[in-house]
Amino acid sequence: MKGESTTDDRRPTTNNRRMTTDDRRPTKPMITSLQNPKVKHIVKLRKRSVRDEEGVLLIEGYRELKRALENQVVPRALFYCSDLFQGTNENTLIQQCEAVGAEVLACSASVFEKMAYRDRPEGLLALAPQIKGTLATLSLPENPLLLVAEHIEKPGNLGTMLRSADAAAVDAVIVCDRCTDINNPNVVRASIGTLFAVPVVEATSGEASAWLRGQGIQVVAATPHTDRNYTHINYTKGTAILVGAEQVGLSEFWMKEAECQVRIPMLGQCDSLNVAAAATILLYEAVRQRTQPAA
Numbered sequence: 001m002k003g004e005s006t007t008d009d010r011r012p013t014t015n016n017r018r019m020t021t022d023d024r025r026p027t028k029p030m031i032t033s034l035q036n037p038k039v040k041h042i043v044k045l046r047k048r049s050v051r052d053e054e055g056v057l058l059i060e061g062y063r064e065l066k067r068a069l070e071n072q073v074v075p076r077a078l079f080y081c082s083d084l085f086q087g088t089n090e091n092t093l094i095q096q097c098e099a100v101g102a103e104v105l106a107c108s109a110s111v112f113e114k115m116a117y118r119d120r121p122e123g124l125l126a127l128a129p130q131i132k133g134t135l136a137t138l139s140l141p142e143n144p145l146l147l148v149a150e151h152i153e154k155p156g157n158l159g160t161m162l163r164s165a166d167a168a169a170v171d172a173v174i175v176c177d178r179c180t181d182i183n184n185p186n187v188v189r190a191s192i193g194t195l196f197a198v199p200v201v202e203a204t205s206g207e208a209s210a211w212l213r214g215q216g217i218q219v220v221a222a223t224p225h226t227d228r229n230y231t232h233i234n235y236t237k238g239t240a241i242l243v244g245a246e247q248v249g250l251s252e253f254w255m256k257e258a259e260c261q262v263r264i265p266m267l268g269q270c271d272s273l274n275v276a277a278a279a280t281i282l283l284y285e286a287v288r289q290r291t292q293p294a295a
Helices: 039-043 046-055 060-072 088-099 109-115 157-169 186-192 205-214 252-257 275-291
Strands: 054-062 077-080 103-106 124-129 144-149 172-176 200-203 216-223 241-243 259-262
Touching: 039 077, 039 109, 039 186, 054 060, 054 088, 054 186, 060 124, 077 088, 077 109, 088 103, 088 124, 124 216, 144 157, 144 205, 157 172, 157 186, 157 252, 157 275, 172 205, 200 205, 216 252, 216 275, 241 275
Parallel strands: 077 103, 144 172, 144 241, 172 200, 216 241, 216 259
Antiparallel strands: 054 124, 077 124
16 A cells, blocks of 8 residues: 555645645654654554554554544554645644643654655554454444455455445444454555444454344355346345455355355456455445435
8 A cells, every 4th residue: 555645635735745844833852763762662563463462553644543533543642743744734633632642742754754654654643542343342223234354365455345334334344254454554544544433343254154143134245156146136134245355255154154145247357356346346236225215
């Protein structure tokens, strides 16, 4: 995901210029040393084992932090560099972090770039508690729409699916037998912060299957190995749309557990879609059926 533009067109900018000295927020002393212990700590958090040990995740970027705060995430710390700001609303987020008790630390550009994941950092990097939802924590409406993702390997795909799930008003995303860390900074990035807007839980495939049966939710498996078109299913009742690993698709376990299997027609030479693209198509068919006027 590095190199992708993340400027939010919905917020006012200063003609795409960098903030000048007069624009900068008066702050406490600035961190300017790459040897600062706090800087070294953030760099260590690039390792999943360190993040898991401390139970934290990193939130980098304006939109990602904004969505985290909108969804009641309470950052423990915020590092910022006003030289890297791309608009005029960053100070509002800084003030919101201060208001919830986060430690707020100004940094030089060189220090921030040392900590940042992105090639073009936006000057905001927060440390917050990890997402640790379970099936027992879910509270669902009648006839819920769920997305179940098995063995997803790439953080970018998981983040994109979360973004689509948010757009389709999915009631929860269940990550089964994970291969990627849902708290990976690149998941936060690819989801554009919707990781904090959609209930996300982790479970084994066995736990998820038993739970879905207990809830009376039909499981619709996406696979190229069926003749049933994805539009020939009733998605208006409680439904879990199931997608599998990028390379091999769904496991034999889920192929047997699913009430029905559906395919997305492939009219070219390619025999399958990217898993995030497939999930989006299926989710929006469910949205279409659930929102179209009654006949």
